[in-house]
Amino acid sequence: MSEDWRQKARNMLEKKRKDSPENITSEKAKEEAKIRLAKFQAKFRCHVCGLRSAGPFSHSSNDGLGWQDRSRVDTTYTNWDIPSDLTKCNKCNEWTCSEHLESGICQTCAEKYG
Numbered sequence: 001m002s003e004d005w006r007q008k009a010r011n012m013l014e015k016k017r018k019d020s021p022e023n024i025t026s027e028k029a030k031e032e033a034k035i036r037l038a039k040f041q042a043k044f045r046c047h048v049c050g051l052r053s054a055g056p057f058s059h060s061s062n063d064g065l066g067w068q069d070r071s072r073v074d075t076t077y078t079n080w081d082i083p084s085d086l087t088k089c090n091k092c093n094e095w096t097c098s099e100h101l102e103s104g105i106c107q108t109c110a111e112k113y114g
Helices: 002-018 021-043 107-113
Strands: 056-065 072-083 086-088 095-097
Touching: 021 072
Parallel strands: none
Antiparallel strands: 056 072, 086 095
16 A cells, blocks of 8 residues: 555656756746757858758867866857858858868858959
8 A cells, every 4th residue: 555655656756856846947938049059050051062960069168176176167158140050251241161171161152253
């Protein structure tokens, strides 16, 4: 009989955990992140072939030692104004993928200006 009581308690805790605001927020945050990435990819495309950017530029930085516990503090910075895999053409200043960029000039400008 005590096993049955324990199982009911476990089931109740599991139900509370599933319905907790943290889980709802994380699902909502995931959905918002997908929407933000889709908008980013619509904005940042290669102007020659239309290839969408994989995502925003991000880098990690070691900010030195933590003040109190002297542990290493790594921080990831994300810049949503710069795509990670596209480069601006030096002539037309448009975003271009690496396949259509040579010596800093896109294929369109190379054909146009010879």
